[in-house]
Amino acid sequence: MGSWALLWPPLLFTGLLVRPPGTMAQAQYCSVNKDIFEVEENTNVTEPLVDIHVPEGQEVTLGALSTPFAFRIQGNQLFLNVTPDYEEKSLLEAQLLCQSGGTLVTQLRVFVSVLDVNDNAPEFPFKTKEIRVEEDTKVNSTVIPETQLQAEDRDKDDILFYTLQEMTAGASDYFSLVSVNRPALRLDRPLDFYERPNMTFWLLVRDTPGENVEPSHTATATLVLNVVPADLRPPWFLPCTFSDGYVCIQAQYHGAVPTGHILPSPLVLRPGPIYAEDGDRGINQPIIYSIFRGNVNGTFIIHPDSGNLTVARSVPSPMTFLLLVKGQQADLARYSVTQVTVEAVAAAGSPPRFPQRLYRGTVARGAGAGVVVKDAAAPSQPLRIQAQDPEFSDLNSAITYRITNHSHFRMEGEVVLTTTTLAQAGAFYAEVEAHNTVTSGTATTVIEIQVSEQEPPSTAQTPEAGTSQPMPPGMGTSTSHQPTTPGGGTAQTPEPGTSQPMPLSKSTPSSGGGPSEDKRFSVVDMAALGGVLGALLLLALLGLTVLVHKHYGPRLKCCSGKAPEPQPQGFDNQAFLPDHKANWAPVPSPTHDPKPAEAPMPAEPAPPGPASPGGAPEPPAAARAGGSPTAVRSILTKERRPEGGYKAVWFGEDIGTEADVVVLNAPTLDVDGASDSGSGDEGEGAGRGGGPYDAPGGDDSYI
Numbered sequence: 001m002g003s004w005a006l007l008w009p010p011l012l013f014t015g016l017l018v019r020p021p022g023t024m025a026q027a028q029y030c031s032v033n034k035d036i037f038e039v040e041e042n043t044n045v046t047e048p049l050v051d052i053h054v055p056e057g058q059e060v061t062l063g064a065l066s067t068p069f070a071f072r073i074q075g076n077q078l079f080l081n082v083t084p085d086y087e088e089k090s091l092l093e094a095q096l097l098c099q100s101g102g103t104l105v106t107q108l109r110v111f112v113s114v115l116d117v118n119d120n121a122p123e124f125p126f127k128t129k130e131i132r133v134e135e136d137t138k139v140n141s142t143v144i145p146e147t148q149l150q151a152e153d154r155d156k157d158d159i160l161f162y163t164l165q166e167m168t169a170g171a172s173d174y175f176s177l178v179s180v181n182r183p184a185l186r187l188d189r190p191l192d193f194y195e196r197p198n199m200t201f202w203l204l205v206r207d208t209p210g211e212n213v214e215p216s217h218t219a220t221a222t223l224v225l226n227v228v229p230a231d232l233r234p235p236w237f238l239p240c241t242f243s244d245g246y247v248c249i250q251a252q253y254h255g256a257v258p259t260g261h262i263l264p265s266p267l268v269l270r271p272g273p274i275y276a277e278d279g280d281r282g283i284n285q286p287i288i289y290s291i292f293r294g295n296v297n298g299t300f301i302i303h304p305d306s307g308n309l310t311v312a313r314s315v316p317s318p319m320t321f322l323l324l325v326k327g328q329q330a331d332l333a334r335y336s337v338t339q340v341t342v343e344a345v346a347a348a349g350s351p352p353r354f355p356q357r358l359y360r361g362t363v364a365r366g367a368g369a370g371v372v373v374k375d376a377a378a379p380s381q382p383l384r385i386q387a388q389d390p391e392f393s394d395l396n397s398a399i400t401y402r403i404t405n406h407s408h409f410r411m412e413g414e415v416v417l418t419t420t421t422l423a424q425a426g427a428f429y430a431e432v433e434a435h436n437t438v439t440s441g442t443a444t445t446v447i448e449i450q451v452s453e454q455e456p457p458s459t460a461q462t463p464e465a466g467t468s469q470p471m472p473p474g475m476g477t478s479t480s481h482q483p484t485t486p487g488g489g490t491a492q493t494p495e496p497g498t499s500q501p502m503p504l505s506k507s508t509p510s511s512g513g514g515p516s517e518d519k520r521f522s523v524v525d526m527a528a529l530g531g532v533l534g535a536l537l538l539l540a541l542l543g544l545t546v547l548v549h550k551h552y553g554p555r556l557k558c559c560s561g562k563a564p565e566p567q568p569q570g571f572d573n574q575a576f577l578p579d580h581k582a583n584w585a586p587v588p589s590p591t592h593d594p595k596p597a598e599a600p601m602p603a604e605p606a607p608p609g610p611a612s613p614g615g616a617p618e619p620p621a622a623a624r625a626g627g628s629p630t631a632v633r634s635i636l637t638k639e640r641r642p643e644g645g646y647k648a649v650w651f652g653e654d655i656g657t658e659a660d661v662v663v664l665n666a667p668t669l670d671v672d673g674a675s676d677s678g679s680g681d682e683g684e685g686a687g688r689g690g691g692p693y694d695a696p697g698g699d700d701s702y703i
Contacts, residue, residue: 063095121217233279351441
């Protein structure tokens, strides 16, 4: 606003110059009542700015000094022809020329001052800025200067306010802005490459102090800070224990060597091999190893790149070496030193030992040469044969292996490989020899390699000439290797060189030369089958016992040879006296006088005799006449015989008459009492082998 006061004297002087001298009447010249106006930008002014007084006979036009396209004259009025924009033109000028007949009479100038309005958002000169910050940058130093982070606002009077917002958790603890109006980035705490290798911020700018002010505009940009590791830490011998991010308590190493021997491989140290790495892993300089002190007589050599420690010359007597090993960065900037303790121990020279006396492996039939034999206990893993020195474990790496008695297999390190195609299934036995190249001690063990079937053979295979025939285990003649079996005994293995492949199981080929089948069954399968058959047999025996007892129980009881239970006094058989058959009661014989029956001693029943030629069954041996041991009577009769000593059933003779069945019940005598009781006047035909039969006559068929 103060700049306009400086424009008044020139404008007034210009107005005086354009007026013709000596004129006294205003009506002879063009004039305006106001020649300076103020208009806010972005305002569309439709009303005339000023009315121009034009004398008669004159006309007014816009001169060449007018702001192009900004004004127009319509009639005798001056209009603003555009929407003013402060950022494009802050001062508009209209030159008014009054002419009469082509001659300039009056010249006027009208000014429009465009007022600035907050209508533009600030802008950053970048969307994302990525910078590298050294890890050893000092605290309170400026990381990014203000000029690189300032935003631009076309609204000249706007004051910009900046805010730094973290996008990486904890990043605001390390960096901040110098002030809200000065966007310089400052480091607040030491950087740590391992803790915060990179951090991201969101830089926001606003053209008003607060968010609630209208109008208010903002802009954002992204800052990415990558921490560059500095060489702050020396090499660390691993494993080590960190006390903080800069100091690590590194390991010390221990080992042993046998006296009088030179090991062919690097020493086995505890807690591990000599190894160091750059403490600044971001730089990760290679490490160079060397023996700094303690290498008496040059006994040891350390590899400069790997750190492997080997024996250069044998140690004659037991002693202890304290070696100081230095690990230095390849750029020679930093180094560390650790201690390696090596004890020279007298080795007894005992031979190596196998932890197992029998190893079991498996390989598929048809496998070609170079196939790894798998462990039978873990088929997915290779079979490993490992021997150990019982007194000096560091000599284990000096042990080599070979197969001594079999050409189908070979050793490669601790792994068994095939040397040819295995076309025949079976079990192969091979001897493995372990040889300690330092002490020259040897030991042997046996491998049982099972060549399993992949598919049944199509034809009976004939062994080729010169090949070994399958034989069952135990056929060998040597018992020098007797691995312990699970049962506590020893399992003999064939002598090396004489073991033969053992077939699993093969069926005998048919007579017609057809294919043979593999009918192998495991012990579990046979046990399950035997259990099922035994259960079925038991059920069959139980069913047969029930049937026999149901149908033949009374006969078996009668003929079992045991005396029956004593019957109550009387001659009625209760088993033949149902309640509804009262007429079955015993009646006296019509031809003999009834006599009281003497109660004989019970006799043991005898089994029935053979059938008679006439078709009638033989009477039982127990029914004897008069108690005679030799006389046998028939229990079927047509006459009523009241005499005792046997059981008889009488049938009526006339088929047309009502059947009269009488059971004559009398206790039988035992064999001993038969000779003492009973009468001897029984009917004819009594004798051993048959009882007295009535003449059948014409009534045979009736009975």
